[in-house]
Amino acid sequence: MTTAESNTIIGVGVDRVDGPRKVTGAAPYPSDFSYDGLAHAVLVQSTIAAGTISRIETEDSEAAPGVLTVVTHDNSPALADGPITPLGPSPPTPFRDNRILHHGQHVAIVVAQTQEQATAAARSVRIEYQQSTPILGIENPDAAVLRNPWGLELHRGDAEAALASAEVVYDETFATAAETNNPMGLFATVACWEKNRLTVHDCTQWPVMVRQTLAAVFDLPESDVRVLVPYLGGGFGAGLRAWPHVILAALAARLVDRPVKVVLTRPQMFTSIGHRAQSRQRVRLGSTKDGRLVAIDHEGTSTLGVEDFNIDPITMTTGSAYACPNVATHDRLVRLNIASPGAMRGPGKVEGNFAIESALDELSYELGVDPIELRLRNYAEVHPQSGLPWSSNALRDCYRVGAERFDWRRRDPAVGSMREGHWLVGYGAAGVTFGSYQAPCQARITVERNGTALVRSAATDIGTGTYTIATQLTAELLGLEIGQVKIEIGDSDLPPAPQSGGSGLAMSHSAAIHDAAGNLVRAFLDLVADDENSPLRGNAPSDVGCAAGRVHLLEDPAAGESYTEILARHALNEITADGRADLETGRGDSATSAFAAHFVEVRIDKDLGLLRIARVVSTIDAGRVLNEKTARSQIIGGVVMGIGMATLEETIFESATGRIANATFGDYLIPVNADVPDIDVIFVGGPDSFSPVGIKGLGEIGVVGVAAAVANAVYHATGRRFRSLPITVDQLL
Ligand code: MOS
Numbered sequence: 001m002t003t004a005e006s007n008t009i010i011g012v013g014v015d016r017v018d019g020p021r022k023v024t025g026a027a028p029y030p031s032d033f034s035y036d037g038l039a040h041a042v043l044v045q046s047t048i049a050a051g052t053i054s055r056i057e058t059e060d061s062e063a064a065p066g067v068l069t070v071v072t073h074d075n076s077p078a079l080a081d082g083p084i085t086p087l088g089p090s091p092p093t094p095f096r097d098n099r100i101l102h103h104g105q106h107v108a109i110v111v112a113q114t115q116e117q118a119t120a121a122a123r124s125v126r127i128e129y130q131q132s133t134p135i136l137g138i139e140n141p142d143a144a145v146l147r148n149p150w151g152l153e154l155h156r157g158d159a160e161a162a163l164a165s166a167e168v169v170y171d172e173t174f175a176t177a178a179e180t181n182n183p184m185g186l187f188a189t190v191a192c193w194e195k196n197r198l199t200v201h202d203c204t205q206w207p208v209m210v211r212q213t214l215a216a217v218f219d220l221p222e223s224d225v226r227v228l229v230p231y232l233g234g235g236f237g238a239g240l241r242a243w244p245h246v247i248l249a250a251l252a253a254r255l256v257d258r259p260v261k262v263v264l265t266r267p268q269m270f271t272s273i274g275h276r277a278q279s280r281q282r283v284r285l286g287s288t289k290d291g292r293l294v295a296i297d298h299e300g301t302s303t304l305g306v307e308d309f310n311i312d313p314i315t316m317t318t319g320s321a322y323a324c325p326n327v328a329t330h331d332r333l334v335r336l337n338i339a340s341p342g343a344m345r346g347p348g349k350v351e352g353n354f355a356i357e358s359a360l361d362e363l364s365y366e367l368g369v370d371p372i373e374l375r376l377r378n379y380a381e382v383h384p385q386s387g388l389p390w391s392s393n394a395l396r397d398c399y400r401v402g403a404e405r406f407d408w409r410r411r412d413p414a415v416g417s418m419r420e421g422h423w424l425v426g427y428g429a430a431g432v433t434f435g436s437y438q439a440p441c442q443a444r445i446t447v448e449r450n451g452t453a454l455v456r457s458a459a460t461d462i463g464t465g466t467y468t469i470a471t472q473l474t475a476e477l478l479g480l481e482i483g484q485v486k487i488e489i490g491d492s493d494l495p496p497a498p499q500s501g502g503s504g505l506a507m508s509h510s511a512a513i514h515d516a517a518g519n520l521v522r523a524f525l526d527l528v529a530d531d532e533n534s535p536l537r538g539n540a541p542s543d544v545g546c547a548a549g550r551v552h553l554l555e556d557p558a559a560g561e562s563y564t565e566i567l568a569r570h571a572l573n574e575i576t577a578d579g580r581a582d583l584e585t586g587r588g589d590s591a592t593s594a595f596a597a598h599f600v601e602v603r604i605d606k607d608l609g610l611l612r613i614a615r616v617v618s619t620i621d622a623g624r625v626l627n628e629k630t631a632r633s634q635i636i637g638g639v640v641m642g643i644g645m646a647t648l649e650e651t652i653f654e655s656a657t658g659r660i661a662n663a664t665f666g667d668y669l670i671p672v673n674a675d676v677p678d679i680d681v682i683f684v685g686g687p688d689s690f691s692p693v694g695i696k697g698l699g700e701i702g703v704v705g706v707a708a709a710v711a712n713a714v715y716h717a718t719g720r721r722f723r724s725l726p727i728t729v730d731q732l733l
Contacts, residue, residue: 009476013629017482018231018467027231030201031188035259038190039068041252042118043245043268044108044125046100049134049337049658053098053107057126061110064124066117068256071248072108072125073098079247083216085209086439087240087499088311091340093217094244095251100129101306102339103658104271109248111256115263134337134658138278138303146304146333150311154319156385157326159286162295166286170363174283174355175724176707177650178303179276180663181344182670185233186266187273189249192259197224202246204229205239206499207492208458213242214250230490235462236641237343238273240501245272270663274342275651277302279314281355286326291369293324293378300352301332305340312347318356319385320593321433322378327385337658343501345641346700349434350707354645357430357708358723361715365415371712372399372408375431383591392696394621394685395431395595401684402429402619406599415719423603425614426717430708432596436688436696438584439498441508445474445516446576447524451549451564452484455516459489459497459509464699465630466505472626473510473693477517478563479546495578503594503697506626508581514692516579523577524551524563527570534566535559584690592688594696595621598639600709604717609732613643613710617680622698623688631698635681638702644671645703646710647726 021027058070073095082090094106108125112118135143163169183203190201198220204210207227215222232239245262253260264272279302286295300314315329346353364371376399382389403409411427412418418425443457455474461467471485478485488494498508522541528534536544536551536559544551544560552560567575601615616639625631648669652661662668687694707725714732715721722731 009472009482010626014468014472014482014627016465016468016630017471018461029185029231029233030190030203030229031186031261031263033190033201035192037258039111039113039256039258039260040115040118041109041111041249041260041262042122043106043248043262044110044122045268045271046103046105046107048100048129048131049103049136051100051129051131053100053127054130055128056108058108060124061121064117064121066113067121068111068113070108070110070125071252071255076251079217079251080219082213082242085212089309090213091241091243092307094248102337104339104660106244106248109252111252111260135306136336136653136655136658138280138301138334140336144335148331149333150313150331152313152316153331154327154329154385156319159295159297159326159328162326163284163286163297166294167289168287168366170285170359172283172359172362172723174281174358176279176351176354177725178278178653179344179645179649180270180651180668181236181238181273181275182269183234183236183238186264187238187269188261188263189246190259190261191250191253193254196220198250199226199228200250201228203232203239205232205235205460205462205501207460207490208496209499210242210246211492214247217247218250227492228490229460232460232462235500236345237347237501239462240343240499241274243273266665267663270651270660271339274340274344276344276347277304277310277312277341279351281314283355283359285359285363287363287367289367291367291374291377293322295326296324297328298352298356299330301334302348303338303341304333304335306335306337308340310341312343314348314352316352317349317433317435318352320383320435321356321380321431323380323384324378338653345638346704350645350704353430353432353704354707354725357705358711361428361708361712362721370413371429372403375399386591388589388591391590391592391690392623392685392688393595395433397684398595398597398619398621401682402597402599402617405680405682406617408599415716422605422607424606424717426602426713426715428709428711428713428716429597429599430705430712432701432705434503434594434701434704436507436592436594437504438511438581439504439508440583441497441512441581442495442578443509443512443516444495444576444578445520446574447478447520447563448574449564449567451562452486453478453480454486454488455513456488456494457497457509457512458492458494459505460500461489462500464500464634465627466500466509468630469506469626470509470513473513474517477514477546478520480549503699507691507695507697510693510695511581511691512579514579515581516577519579520575520577521546521551523575524566528566533569534561536561590690592690592696594698594701596701596705598705598709600713602710602713602717604714604732609729611647611714611727611729611732613675613677615677618702619682619684620698620701621685622683622701623685623691623696624694625683626695631683632681634698635702636679638700639679639706640671640676641703642706643676643710645725646707650726
């Protein structure tokens, strides 16, 4: 069969196939599911950050109208620990004992007939604590520190020696604030037991992992747990772990012997589903006078809960981005009495990129070299660590095309020199290297007698466009119309798929679909192998193509027949084939990465300190673009998050109590339309040679690099270098 190289369906901006269902309210999100006898549960959270519960009084709450039960560590059955998932250990199991590890820890769950009754009764749970002094603050000398926690530290050449002898040395520290994932859809779980079988509707980016976790915690075979998430109101990494409230919903449902729904409140979203860890970094660069990097030394420290683990290394791409012979990276985690951090779009890498791309900008001024030119002088022609060629790399085009579109030539290199009225104008740029990978994934395609195809897998569409690109790809590979393909995903009972996270699902899922489509065509050819009535008999998959609902000979397209004809003649209702992708980061002969460059113009009111993002141009190399619309939408969303990180977002932990001081949309600022200019997204590059369909991940490269580009532009406008995020009005005044 042909690969989908030349085609009409792929690449064009096909509308989201799930769009009509979403805008008419027909798409069911996890909290939309209901059952007869559904009960409602509300979580009670700790109001101290460290210590123990000495007494928990639930009598009043239990006696309140409509209450079915109140569960605490006192009366909870013992639950097993969650498993170690492919992305690391589970969060601590809830209700293990009376210890409090962070403010906002779930300490009770109140189940009632209605949401209102549960909410009211939750207020009368009375708790006495034995408080101890919480360990708070990333610089706290009492905090336990984990060094090289992931074993990912890199040592290439001799960075110390190269720094000692470098012509130019740069050495600065950076700080980024904690940030909270705030998907619009409040995370919710609906749990329903039928005897020993558990069905859960859950806001997750990874139903197979939630199934694995619930099976381990409740000691069930995985086949007795089903996790459903056909639609999700955003995730941004928050749905990459099975959080304690998911376990508590299932526990509550078991104890009251009724289906139970838990919906987090917005403030609870800040303590229950992870957040981007706070960071501190030190970057040292050694360079020649003409701007060739001889050394990079990058230390990254991020925060962690006291009994949790999280794998989001800040320094992960530091060794891959530039051709530098001597690189050392150092990773640290600091344990604090805070709710577990977790993945938030581009986790770790966003923070690391901010420091490295700011440092290069500073170096460019010191050397008097254009910032883009400095990056090109250190261009990684091959993967700098492995020496392997890139499976594709259009980063040079990202810089060239982006600079043209942005009109970078108009930039006067002199700091503070560009003005418009009372606005100080600044231009800034940053580069992005973001490794792409393929995770194990399966997909099953069935072609039915009426010539339509059904694709099934446990993948998810978290708003990214999985339904749409899987439809396009299948239609293209099998020669069908968009309307002839149906996608069924978001169900852990379907063939296993990895997380929609780490920008890896599109690559993994597409590779599995590609494999399944190939196997399906082979199955049709096998069926007609000896069929005298078939013009396809005796042909191999490489001899045929698929178009207009039929399989045809490549050398004679008129010779062929439709899926419907073949199935009818053989009295079959359908043919099904499975496909799979395996875990790979490259074929071993190449390294795969997506690339981007972001260009930002800022305007700063010199009297008021107002910072406006005036223009953004983002050039993206994500290989072949399967859908111009959904891909652009991913990048725009990422850039908006980057603007939030650079200028607004900060989760504030009160230094004495560990309480999050701004856990509402009134207090935690995220960009609104007035903060966001038109974002110009340009895709460069071509099909990647690793992915069988030519793509690379693009879910995160929109956000990576934006914060540095903004900070670099602010410096260009004002001469003030911000190495700490967010850059706020009070600092600019
Ligand atoms: Mo993401 S943080 O890869 O959902």
